[in-house]
Amino acid sequence: MGSFFRVAWHVMRKDLTVEVRSKEVLLTTLFFAVSVVLVFSFAIVREGRAPDDVAAGILWVAVSFSGTLAMGRTFERERYNDTLRALLLAPTDRPAIYTGKLLGLLILLALVEMVLVPLVGLLFTAPILAYPGRLAALLALGTLGFAAVGTLFAAMLVRVRSRDTLLPVLLYPVTIPVMIAGVRGTAALFQAVPDEAMAQFWIGLLVFWDAIFVTLALWTFEPVMTE
Amino acid sequence: MTKLNTLFIGLSAGMLAVAPWIINAAPYESTMGLVQKVFYFHFPSAILFLVAASICGVSSGLFLFFKKPKADGWALAAAELGLVFGAVTLVTGPLWARKAWGVWWVWDPRLTSSLLLWMIFSAYLLLRKYGGPGSDKLGAGMALFGMINVPFIYVSVNVWRTLHPQTSVVPTLPTDMGIPLWFCFAAFTMLFVTLLNLRARLEHQRARVEALYLAEDEA
Numbered sequence: 001m002g003s004f005f006r007v008a009w010h011v012m013r014k015d016l017t018v019e020v021r022s023k024e025v026l027l028t029t030l031f032f033a034v035s036v037v038l039v040f041s042f043a044i045v046r047e048g049r050a051p052d053d054v055a056a057g058i059l060w061v062a063v064s065f066s067g068t069l070a071m072g073r074t075f076e077r078e079r080y081n082d083t084l085r086a087l088l089l090a091p092t093d094r095p096a097i098y099t100g101k102l103l104g105l106l107i108l109l110a111l112v113e114m115v116l117v118p119l120v121g122l123l124f125t126a127p128i129l130a131y132p133g134r135l136a137a138l139l140a141l142g143t144l145g146f147a148a149v150g151t152l153f154a155a156m157l158v159r160v161r162s163r164d165t166l167l168p169v170l171l172y173p174v175t176i177p178v179m180i181a182g183v184r185g186t187a188a189l190f191q192a193v194p195d196e197a198m199a200q201f202w203i204g205l206l207v208f209w210d211a212i213f214v215t216l217a218l219w220t221f222e223p224v225m226t227e
Numbered sequence: 228m229t230k231l232n233t234l235f236i237g238l239s240a241g242m243l244a245v246a247p248w249i250i251n252a253a254p255y256e257s258t259m260g261l262v263q264k265v266f267y268f269h270f271p272s273a274i275l276f277l278v279a280a281s282i283c284g285v286s287s288g289l290f291l292f293f294k295k296p297k298a299d300g301w302a303l304a305a306a307e308l309g310l311v312f313g314a315v316t317l318v319t320g321p322l323w324a325r326k327a328w329g330v331w332w333v334w335d336p337r338l339t340s341s342l343l344l345w346m347i348f349s350a351y352l353l354l355r356k357y358g359g360p361g362s363d364k365l366g367a368g369m370a371l372f373g374m375i376n377v378p379f380i381y382v383s384v385n386v387w388r389t390l391h392p393q394t395s396v397v398p399t400l401p402t403d404m405g406i407p408l409w410f411c412f413a414a415f416t417m418l419f420v421t422l423l424n425l426r427a428r429l430e431h432q433r434a435r436v437e438a439l440y441l442a443e444d445e446a
Contacts, residue, residue, distance in 0.1 A: 149372065156365040160358050169353055173346035174372045177379075180339075212375055223291045224368045 004096045011087070011100025015074065016107065025073045026108055033066035033116050041123055055126035056186035060142070060179055062116055067109055067146055068168050071154040074105060079158045094222040102151045102217075109143050126190045134189055134199050141206035142182030145213050146175050152217040156224050178213070181205045235421040242414035246407075253407045262326035265319045267407050270397065271415035272315035273341075277377050278419070279309030280344055283351075284374025287367035297431060299363050302370055304426035306351050308419060313345040328390055336383040337391040340376055347373035 019025055040058045044051060078084035087097055117139070121128035128135060153170050157163040185202030188195040246267070256263035286302035289295045320338070321331040332338065351373065355366050384393045400408060 152368065156368055157358075159361055160365065162357050162359075166354055166358065170350045170369055173343055173350050174369070176343055177340075213372075216371060216375070220291065220368045220371060224364050226364075 004093055007092045007096035008099035011097055012103040015104035025070055029066045029070040030112050032069050033062045033112050036062040036065050050124050055120050055124035056183050056190050059120045060183045070108055071150040072167055075154045075158050095218045098221040105147050105151055113139055131189050137203050138185045141210055142178055145178035145210045148213045148217050149175050178209050232421050235417045239414045239417035246411055249407045249410055254403050259327055262323055265323045267411045269319040271412040272312045275419045276313040276316050279305045280377050283370045287370035291367040300427045300430035303430050304423050306348050309348045333390055335389040336387045337389055340380045340383055344376045
């Protein structure tokens with residue numbers, strides 16, 4: 001078990017080291033996420049005011065769109081340098097490699113969300129500081145569920161020709177339960193009279209889906225990645 | 228096998244041909260009247276939609292974890308049938324909902340999760356068609372994620388308070404409505420089994436031809 005986490009740690013550190021040196025995925029994903037928020041602002045703002053209760057939806061759309069981009073990019077880098085094969089040839093547990101990739105992606109997305117959440121709070125006057133713990137839990141669990149499936153799918157699609165279009169096509173239908181829970185939970189916290197019990201219910205549901213998605217992804221990564 | 232398929236196809240065709248008369252003879256439901264009769268097609272296709280998803284998921288698991296090459300053919304056949312029967316479900320549902328609820332569609336858990344499952348099948352088939360070599364394994368991974376939705380869809384109406392009628396409706400139907408329902412269910416099931424058989428066999432033969440072709444190439 002110790003070696004499992006050590007391998008995961010090394011894979012994650014490798015990804016983050018590459019990222020710290022080039023900052024490619026972080027900067028492009030961040031800029032894309034901000035653009036998504038702005039596009040939505042222009043689409044729905046009327047007479048200088050945004051309609052009520054849209055902040056949660058926009059936040060999660062931005063997270064899922066930019067998350068898809070980040071997943072595609074991190075694996076595109078592995079494919080381009082033909083390093084994924086080397087990674088898979090390593091005499092170690094495949095699920096540990098998956099876990100390392102997932103952790104690297106989660107840290108990246110957490111950084112993006114740290115910019116995204118204040119931005120949405122600012123532009124749509126959402127009370128992001130009213131329940132910081134609950135909001136952080138919703139974002140962390142929602143991103144985990146989304147990225148758990150996304151990392152698996154992006155990894156399997158590395159060898160497929162039309163991977164850029166197929167990743168969102170496969171990923172969104174599967175992860176929509178997580179999206180629904182994230183949006184509804186966040187909306188419960190952002191509304192005029194926050195509903196803590198409701199947010200708690202959706203957090204519980206997110207834990208449920210996360211458990212299923214992570215288990216299934218760890219389980220299928222090995223056979224799916226075997227050539 | 229071929230004889231059995233012919234028998235099943237003939238039986239289901241005959242039964243589906245007389246089904247309109249049997250449905251017509253069934254009593255009118257007091258509150259919804261004529262439009263309730265769409266239920267005799269909606270229920271069988273919905274159940275077979277979930278059955279198809281389960282077959283696809285289980286076969287994909289066998290293919291992925293136990294390296295059963297034939298299981299992939301069954302998974303693909305089940306996915307295609309799931310798309311067809313899911314489409315029937317998603318079309319007949321709104322026809323009824325328009326009269327019963329006044330709207331074509333509501334975002335309640337049963338409807339949302341059914342639509343999602345149908346989307347997952349569409350994505351699965353897109354992957355199988357455009358994924359190129361190796362897409363059989365990737366599809367199998369995807370199908371496992373799709374299968375999670377099946378129990379969720381089934382229990383959703385009993386867990387949440389939704390507009391969609393609960394699963395307790397069917398066992399408590401009066402006999403004169405139950406007979407046409409199970410008659411249609413039998414016809415649809417035979418159609419499903421036959422199509423599944425034929426499609427899987429086609430896929431197995433295609434895989435065999437491909438293997439022979441590759442062997443020829445190497446020789």
